[in-house]
Structure formats: structure tokens, C-alpha cells
Amino acid sequence: MDIKLTQYSHGAGCGCKISPAILDKILHSPVPKRQDANLLVGNDKRDDAAVLDLGNGTALISTTDFFMPIVDDAYDFGRIASANAISDVYAMGGKPVLAIAILGWPIEKLSPEVAQQVLEGARAICAEAGITLAGGHSIDCPEPVFGLSVNGLVNITELKQNSTAEAGCRLYLTKALGVGILSTAQKKGLLQAEDAAVALKSMVTLNKPGELFGKIDGVKAMTDVTGFGLLGHLTEMCEGSGLSAVVEFDKVPVIASLDGYLSQNCFPGGTQRNWNSYGQKVSTLTDKQRFILADPQTSGGLLVAVAEEATADFEKLLEQQGLPSHSFGWLKANDGGDLIQVI
Template identity: 70%
Template structure:
């Protein structure tokens, strides 16, 4: 973390935070719908994945069994420290390449900065954080574009590559698949507590430490044939991204709330009404697709995540082998649910 003589708390300069800034799924559907119907990849046969499948990134076949992955992600500060903001935003953007089973190649920075409120040196610290994470991912921060904006904004456009037989998508699961999540939920709750001044000092590093972790495991998952579907969990919360996976695959999902990975301190902050606005927007968009759910569970399962974990659907007969492979990659994972035949609701929580 870079030292600065004057402390600028970045979250005080924006109305939203992290992936909680994302436009709600229902509103996004209206934006992406053109007069001639939903935007599609018609006329571009090499475009293997476009926005018609609601996947994490675009994928363009380049020949010889390979494809290019292209994605972008940016948002307003979710932490006060500029260096950490750059790290988190970068890990979050690069994650979309990993979520396709690919490997990142290079990144381009996207920067909006309120020059009348924050000095350019603080923006420089954001970029330093980004360079550090890009270096960890083994890629250059190769350029970018900046504007003078009312609120601080930062993110990346990332280019990656993938072998076609390693490409993973979010809509290719099959009935019986076991579900796994590589990071616990609750980032939105803790960062909202921080913004409200409620976060205890001993909990201050829980969310940032998790958000800067790269989802490099995704590149390895691309090589495993029993990984049937893959995505990452970000602003729509676990429920939103699981709905995309289940609906896209023509299925429903059953999950065990007690087995869903969660940060251990969430109840304390939920009791103080530390609930992001994005949680309510998420639920308004897709709550009708979820079977009856108590508020305290809804607030966790619809909590918008920033740089969240990978949501993985595994062939049921390969669950034990997958858990051993995950352990060898320093991840202790247990299934929290499975995909079932299509029912009246998309998600059932027990």
C-alpha cells in the first residue's frame, strides 16, 4: 500500500461502490434490446460468444483451434485506499477471462477522475495498484484512456486467449451438476458497513484481502472436461449469476443455504442494516424466479459481489475428483447445491 501525505477516502467521492454500481438485470435487458430485437451475433459466424448469452466475455474464433477473449469492467471505488482500489478493479476485470477458461494477454486502463476534487497523484496510485495485479496475472498494463469525470471510475479492458476445447460458458450445464463457489459471499455487506462507518477495525481487511485475489484457477478449469459450466459471481449476487447459469442451460437449481460459502461476520452487520442498494435492485429484478426466501438469506444470496469467486458446475460423477484437484490448488471446496430439471421457479433454497 502506497503512503500518501493527505488521506483521501475514495468511497466518499462516489454514490455507488464496486460491482454494486452495476445496472440491475431487468433494466439492463431493456438497454440491450434494440428495435429489431435483442442484440445478437447474427452475421458474425466467428463470434462464438456475444451478449445474447449473458456470458462473462466475448469470444472470437481466430482459427487453428484458438479464440480471442475480450471483456471490460469498471466501477466507482469500493475501498478508500487508491492503491487497493486499483488492485481490486483490475482483479475483477481480469476475472472475466478466467471465467471463460482462458488466459489473459494484456490490459488497457479505463480511468475517470474528478480533477476538481482529487489530485492526479491519487489517480497515479490507482494505476500503480492496477500494474501490480496485472504483473501478478503475468500481463502488461499496455495503455488506456482517461477523462475528467464527476466521480472516480477505474477498470480495465482485457484481452485473453483460449483453446476452443478449453472454452467454458455459463449456459452449458447439465442436469445433476454439482455447484461450487471459490470465494465466500458478503463483500457488499462489509463494504457498505465501511461506508456507513460501522465496520470494526478487526474486520477491515476481510473484504479487500478477498477482492484482490485473482481467479487464476479458471484457466486450469478450462482444461477439465467435467467442468460443464463456469462463470464468476459479481454485481448480480450469487442468485443472479446462478439464475443466468440455470436458465441458460434450461434447468433449475437447488441450493443448501448452510453450505453456501459466506464470510463469518455478516450477521453482525445485517443486524445494523448494512445492506447495499444493489441488493434490493437485484431482488427487484429476479426475485420472482426464486422460491420463498427469508430476508436474512436474501440479503446474503443477492448481495452484490466485487471480484467475487468462480461459480462452477461439475459433472455429478466427478465431484470427488474435482474436490481433490481443487485442494491441490489450495482451495478447499464443497458443493452447496446442484442443478435439477426445470421447474416453476429457477432457484430453490433449503
């Protein structure tokens, strides 16, 4: 029997994420936060993971991420969900060390053999990251859900956050945008095989270079681009750092085939939810710019802010890693205008 996992879920990948505006309401609490001197990064920072000082010059990075299928193949779903979860450790400049699985499965609709293939995909990506899938937890669930809880380690001096950027930093993105658009085309039965391969390769590629970026003093801030789209995660970086950004749209890495799918209205519902949450902070955009820059990414690339004097060496490293090696914008002092200006 040919199982198509996306038919069993109402959402897809990181497009399932709750919008930034609604998340703000969920996270708001009138209860005073417990003070923990060893907690270097908590959820008040809106960063990619929690970070705890271990007292020996290193810190524990702890994160979790899970979602519903973005592809039909169970093995690939396991690979994508796992690469996406592990990415949060790389986005902090850390090295992953351990993973625990999170599985929700509609046992009356999908066989355990299909779930087993999801776990096999997860094991393959964990092996590529050099870690063990050491256990997990499962529940009977109306829709298939999978992800990982991941722990990592980082030297505190090499920890990267999304709130520590500086004016003058150049902006880089290590993966092209557009997998949300392609996944929507897949659900509509419009996705060409060659574009399906492009999307899959992007989503299963680990953000391992983040561990290298963590060792570079000139890398001032870093995060990964997932369900909030490039503009959403750049908004978090700007607000956390007290800065604004200029984005050169024609220099943003983008999957080449998007125009044809956009002409067929292939954009996920998460795009509009994203825009409703932060669009008022962004300069006026064309429809195409909005559909691409607010597109929810699943296992997206790293958004990196690099000091001007370090860009030449950083771009050489990007070239060596086979990553997009040109800047698409910069950060500047916040002058009270648009938080993000797209030109």
C-alpha cells in the same frame, strides 16, 4: 491529506451495476443482429466476455469492467478493479494476455497523484496475472471510475460458458459471499479492521484457478459472481442451460462475521435492486438468506457446475488451491416450478 475515495462516489464496486431487469431493456434491440460465424460468444449469451474464433483452434476472449471506489485507498482500489476485470477471462477458462486501462477522474477534486496510485495498484495485479498494462484512456469525470479492458486466449475445446451446464451437475463457489455487506459497513463507519482485511484479501485475489478449470472436461459451465449476486448469476446459468437449481443455504461459503453487520442494517441498495429483478424466480427466502444470496459481489469467486462423476477429482483440486471444496447445491431438469429453490 487522508483521501477517502468512497466519499467521492455514489456507488461502490460492482454494486454500481445496472440491475438485471433494466439491463434487459437496454440490451433489447429491434434491429436484427449482425451474423458473425466467428463470434462464439456475444452479448446475447449473457456470458462474462465476448469470444472470437481465431481460426487456428484458439479463440480471443475480450472483456471490459469498471466501477467506482469500493475502498478508500487508491492503490487498493486499482488492485480490486483490476482483479475484477481480469476475472472475466478466467471465468471463460482462458489465460489473460493484455490489459488496457479505463480511467475517469474528477481532476478538480482529486489530485493526479491519487490517480497515479490507482494505476500502480492496477500494474501490481496485472503483473501477478502475468500480463502488461499496455495503455488506456482517461477522461475528466464527476466521480472516480477505474477498470480494465482485458484480452485473453483459450483453446476452443477448453472454453467454458455459463449456458452449458447439465442436469445433475454439482455447484461450487470459490470465494465466500458478503463483501457487499462489508463495504456498506465501511461506508457507515462500522467495519472492524479485521473484517476490512478479509474483504480486501477476497477482492484482490485473482481467479487464476479458472484457467485450470478450463482444462477439466467435467467442468460443464462456469461464470464469476459479481454485481448481480450469487442468485443473479445462478439465474443466468439456469436460464441459459434450460435447468433449475437447488441451493443448500447452510453450505454456501459466507464470510463469518456477516450477522453482526446485518443486524445493523448493513446491506447495499444493489441487493434490493437485484431481488426486484429476479426474486420472483426464487423460492421464498428469509431476510438473511436474501441479504446474503443477492448481495452484490465485487471481484467475487467463480461459480462452477461440475458433472457428478467428476466431483471427487474437482474437490481435490479445490483443496490443493486452498479454495472452498464442498458443493452448495445442484442443477436439475426444469419442472416449471421455482427456477432456484433454496433449502
